[in-house]
Amino acid sequence: MIEWHIQSRSHACQSCGQEFRDHASYHTLLFDERQEYHRQDICLQCWETQYRDARDRKGFISHWQGVYEAPPASPPDPIQKDTAETLLRKLMERNDPVYLPATFILAVMLERKRLLRVKEQLRQGARRIFIYEQPRTGDLFSIPDPDLQLDQLENVQRQVGDLLEHGLRAEGEAISPAPDGPVVTGGPPAMATEVNS
Numbered sequence: 001m002i003e004w005h006i007q008s009r010s011h012a013c014q015s016c017g018q019e020f021r022d023h024a025s026y027h028t029l030l031f032d033e034r035q036e037y038h039r040q041d042i043c044l045q046c047w048e049t050q051y052r053d054a055r056d057r058k059g060f061i062s063h064w065q066g067v068y069e070a071p072p073a074s075p076p077d078p079i080q081k082d083t084a085e086t087l088l089r090k091l092m093e094r095n096d097p098v099y100l101p102a103t104f105i106l107a108v109m110l111e112r113k114r115l116l117r118v119k120e121q122l123r124q125g126a127r128r129i130f131i132y133e134q135p136r137t138g139d140l141f142s143i144p145d146p147d148l149q150l151d152q153l154e155n156v157q158r159q160v161g162d163l164l165e166h167g168l169r170a171e172g173e174a175i176s177p178a179p180d181g182p183v184v185t186g187g188p189p190a191m192a193t194e195v196n197s
């Protein structure tokens with residue numbers, strides 16, 4: 001099973017239901033529930049009274065403390081060109097394994113730009129799974145490591161560049177998955193460091 005999804009930060013405590021105020025601290029807990037990573041955002045008071053022992057509970061994976069930021073009043077312009085982050089969200093919603101390498105590379109690029117942070121690295125069998133957080137919205141992205149070989153990198157980077165330039169094609173349209181054969185290149189492949197947004 002491929003475990004990659006987005007879990008948004010909740011706007012209220014998932015224990016007592018109290019809404020988070022802007023700039024309020026909160027706790028995030030991750031639990032493994034039948035191979036699904038389940039996120040719980042908890043207010044400080046519920047943490048103190050009910051969740052201090054969370055680390056000892058069944059399925060506990062991770063815990064951290066964050067600061068809630070109220071979302072902006074108006075949503076961003078929907079017709080703006082794809083940025084690396086909006087593309088990452090679209091690819092994850094598409095949930096097509098053909099885009100897993102591109103999704104992973106995008107997350108690495110965003111992390112280097114400090115637009116995403118690695119909160120946790122997990123193992124599911126032989127597979128590594130990275131839990132990234134978007135620090136502003138608190139959204140969590142869980143993305144499996146596709147174990148890319150060096151000779152695949154250049155093709156995947158080309159695919160990412162193409163997606164950033166032209167956007168994600170509608171479902172059902174022809175797509176160009178990264179071929180996994182070796183490519184002839186003039187030099188050693190390098191990880192992408194630029195986000196063209």
Ligand SMILES: [Zn+2]
Pocket residue numbers: 013014015016017018042043044045046047
């Ligand atoms: Zn609470």
